[in-house]
Amino acid sequence: MHITALAGGVGGARFLRGLRQHLDGRDDGPHDLTIIGNTGDDITLFGLRVCPDLDTLLYTLGGGVHEGQGWGRAEDTFSVQGELAAYGAVPQWFRLGDLDIATHIARSQWLGQGATLSQVTERLAHRWGLPEQRIRLLPMTDSPVETHVVLAGDEPSAIHFQEWWVRLQASAPVDRFVVAGMDRAAAAPGVLDAIREADVVLLPPSNPVVSIGIILGVPGVREALRGTAAPVVGVSPIIGGAPVRGHADACLAAIGVESSSAAVAGLYTDFLDGWLIDPADRGITVPGVRIVDHDGPLLMTSVETAAGIAGAALDLASALRSP
Amino acid sequence: MHITALAGGVGGARFLRGLRQHLDGRDDGPHDLTIIGNTGDDITLFGLRVCPDLDTLLYTLGGGVHEGQGWGRAEDTFSVQGELAAYGAVPQWFRLGDLDIATHIARSQWLGQGATLSQVTERLAHRWGLPEQRIRLLPMTDSPVETHVVLAGDEPSAIHFQEWWVRLQASAPVDRFVVAGMDRAAAAPGVLDAIREADVVLLPPSNPVVSIGIILGVPGVREALRGTAAPVVGVSPIIGGAPVRGHADACLAAIGVESSSAAVAGLYTDFLDGWLIDPADRGITVPGVRIVDHDGPLLMTSVETAAGIAGAALDLASALRSP
Numbered sequence: 001m002h003i004t005a006l007a008g009g010v011g012g013a014r015f016l017r018g019l020r021q022h023l024d025g026r027d028d029g030p031h032d033l034t035i036i037g038n039t040g041d042d043i044t045l046f047g048l049r050v051c052p053d054l055d056t057l058l059y060t061l062g063g064g065v066h067e068g069q070g071w072g073r074a075e076d077t078f079s080v081q082g083e084l085a086a087y088g089a090v091p092q093w094f095r096l097g098d099l100d101i102a103t104h105i106a107r108s109q110w111l112g113q114g115a116t117l118s119q120v121t122e123r124l125a126h127r128w129g130l131p132e133q134r135i136r137l138l139p140m141t142d143s144p145v146e147t148h149v150v151l152a153g154d155e156p157s158a159i160h161f162q163e164w165w166v167r168l169q170a171s172a173p174v175d176r177f178v179v180a181g182m183d184r185a186a187a188a189p190g191v192l193d194a195i196r197e198a199d200v201v202l203l204p205p206s207n208p209v210v211s212i213g214i215i216l217g218v219p220g221v222r223e224a225l226r227g228t229a230a231p232v233v234g235v236s237p238i239i240g241g242a243p244v245r246g247h248a249d250a251c252l253a254a255i256g257v258e259s260s261s262a263a264v265a266g267l268y269t270d271f272l273d274g275w276l277i278d279p280a281d282r283g284i285t286v287p288g289v290r291i292v293d294h295d296g297p298l299l300m301t302s303v304e305t306a307a308g309i310a311g312a313a314l315d316l317a318s319a320l321r322s323p
Numbered sequence: 324m325h326i327t328a329l330a331g332g333v334g335g336a337r338f339l340r341g342l343r344q345h346l347d348g349r350d351d352g353p354h355d356l357t358i359i360g361n362t363g364d365d366i367t368l369f370g371l372r373v374c375p376d377l378d379t380l381l382y383t384l385g386g387g388v389h390e391g392q393g394w395g396r397a398e399d400t401f402s403v404q405g406e407l408a409a410y411g412a413v414p415q416w417f418r419l420g421d422l423d424i425a426t427h428i429a430r431s432q433w434l435g436q437g438a439t440l441s442q443v444t445e446r447l448a449h450r451w452g453l454p455e456q457r458i459r460l461l462p463m464t465d466s467p468v469e470t471h472v473v474l475a476g477d478e479p480s481a482i483h484f485q486e487w488w489v490r491l492q493a494s495a496p497v498d499r500f501v502v503a504g505m506d507r508a509a510a511a512p513g514v515l516d517a518i519r520e521a522d523v524v525l526l527p528p529s530n531p532v533v534s535i536g537i538i539l540g541v542p543g544v545r546e547a548l549r550g551t552a553a554p555v556v557g558v559s560p561i562i563g564g565a566p567v568r569g570h571a572d573a574c575l576a577a578i579g580v581e582s583s584s585a586a587v588a589g590l591y592t593d594f595l596d597g598w599l600i601d602p603a604d605r606g607i608t609v610p611g612v613r614i615v616d617h618d619g620p621l622l623m624t625s626v627e628t629a630a631g632i633a634g635a636a637l638d639l640a641s642a643l644r645s646p
Binding site for chain 1: 369370371399400402403404405406407409410411412421422424425426428429431432433435446447449450
């Protein structure tokens with residue numbers, strides 16, 4: 001079975017780690033997993049190219065993530081950032097550990113030598129053992145794109161998504177999101193084929209606006225999802241009106257969408273076949289989408305619970321394939 | 324008194340730290356010190372611009388140097404380089420600590436934003452308290468220049484100076500040194516004036532070929548030294564036929580010059596007024612140069628001995644000014 005998944009950072013990474021464990025426990029393998037990672041969160045800090053979602057996917061799937069915070073490296077130190085602060089280098093609101101910075105240095109070096117982000121990501125994934133796990137991690141695009149936040153208010157101003165998300169903790173009212181560079185972007189090699197040729201396409205419980213929503217904006221991605229023969233199954237990032245984690249509610253409010261599981265599924269109705277929800281949301285309906293409630297909380301509190309959720313999403317995909 | 328000094332890395336930095344201590348102990352101050360640092364050793368590693376001599380000067384004068392090795396930061400750690408090795412990023416033969424890497428990241432970021440190396444160096448010097456010490460550190464040029472080593476042998480090949488110096492430990496026979504970029508280089512702002520307007524010009528016991536020799540190759544520097552009214556006094560880097568440290572003998576051999584105190588002074592006779600030597604070399608003569616032997620070994624085994632050597636060099640300059 002070839003599974004393709006769209007993914008943001010922490011939520012996507014935890015779901016996919018659970019999926020990998022679920023697949024490893026089945027006796028009908030081996031199964032391949034292609035992940036299309038959001039790069040709209042990417043930012044250049046201290047002259048280094050940082051890809052937060054790709055890094056969170058690498059670290060989580062490779063066993064190096066800081067479990068408590070869900071991103072960054074476990075047991076990291078902060079010598080470099082401390083020195084950068086002493087030199088007055090800015091910004092200081094984005095926390096970069098020493099082990100993490102090495103990833104950004106290697107990436108920036110290789111990009112500077114002319115490698116594409118796809119090629120760089122493949123080299124980074126090698127160090128994290130993703131090929132051995134039959135996981136292929138693709139950036140959604142090789143073009144530099146960055147989500148910017150146009151703030152609401154009388155004075156028009158825009159800031160980088162990371163400044164809004166990390167420094168302002170998504171508290172500043174948003175007028176709209178703008179993805180700088182997307183007008184010149186193309187899907188990275190393999191992205192559209194991975195959707196078209198998959199046996200199952202999954203949407204993890206990633207942020208529907210600034211993660212999944214950004215990937216859907218890459219030219220050709222939405223069309224590929226509409227056209228694929230594979231069932232497309234999503235996992236709700238909203239439980240009973242509240243996001244599982246992160247600031248999805250603030251992001252949904254910014255685009256005028258209610259923070260509810262049904263409203264999020266409503267963003268995907270042109271290609272979504274199945275939607276896995278929390279029991280608390282039982283009874284919601286979305287036209288054209290088969291909705292199933294999980295047999296437990298839709299919370300990834302451990303690798304095992306994430307594996308259970310991933311298995312339920314695949315069961316729903318199987319049911320959709322054999323109606 | 325305004326003192327201007329040309330300097331390479333470890334030897335220059337230790338001499339100048341001693342000079343600063345000597346000056347602080349005098350009652351005829353304050354005295355200003357302008358240092359013209361060699362940038363021929365500069366190299367781009369992992370996409371980061373590294374200026375080994377400027378950094379050694381900053382760290383030594385700022386109290387942050389690793390005393391044992393004479394370069395790099397005290398109590399540094401190596402998390403970043405370990406991770407870069409895990410990613411397969413190269414080269415690995417140049418050892419970069421985490422604290423040290425922060426310097427290179429800050430420098431590269433600011434250069435990337437359009438700052439000149441002079442401006443970057445001034446910002447870095449601020450963190451190390453050089454202005455408070457009345458020390459101004461200037462790179463010899465703002466143009467990127469790099470000393471390359473053309474290796475002797477049937478197969479013509481050239482490698483970066485650092486690869487020859489660090490990886491090969493100066494063991495490979497040299498045909499000649501080539502300074503890439505020097506044909507388009509100009510002295511950095513303030514460099515020529517600092518020589519012309521100084522009360523004393525000092526040459527610390529830096530490598531005469533790959534440190535002082537490279538600075539002398541910057542357009543206008545040698546002419547400024549010939550033309551300045553200030554006495555120019557050098558400290559011999561050779562004692563009894565052997566270099567005090569480093570691979571000066573290999574460098575001298577490469578340019579066909581004997582490893583002796585007299586031969587090194589002979590490289591500077593067009594502008595050199597005084598030459599401070601070790602007692603072991605007493606009796607040497609160089610036409611047009613007043614030679615004085617130090618009242619102790621010409622070895623900078625401590626800040627105090629370096630201060631004594633610096634004081635003796637200034638005494639020689641005074642004697643030259645009032646004949």
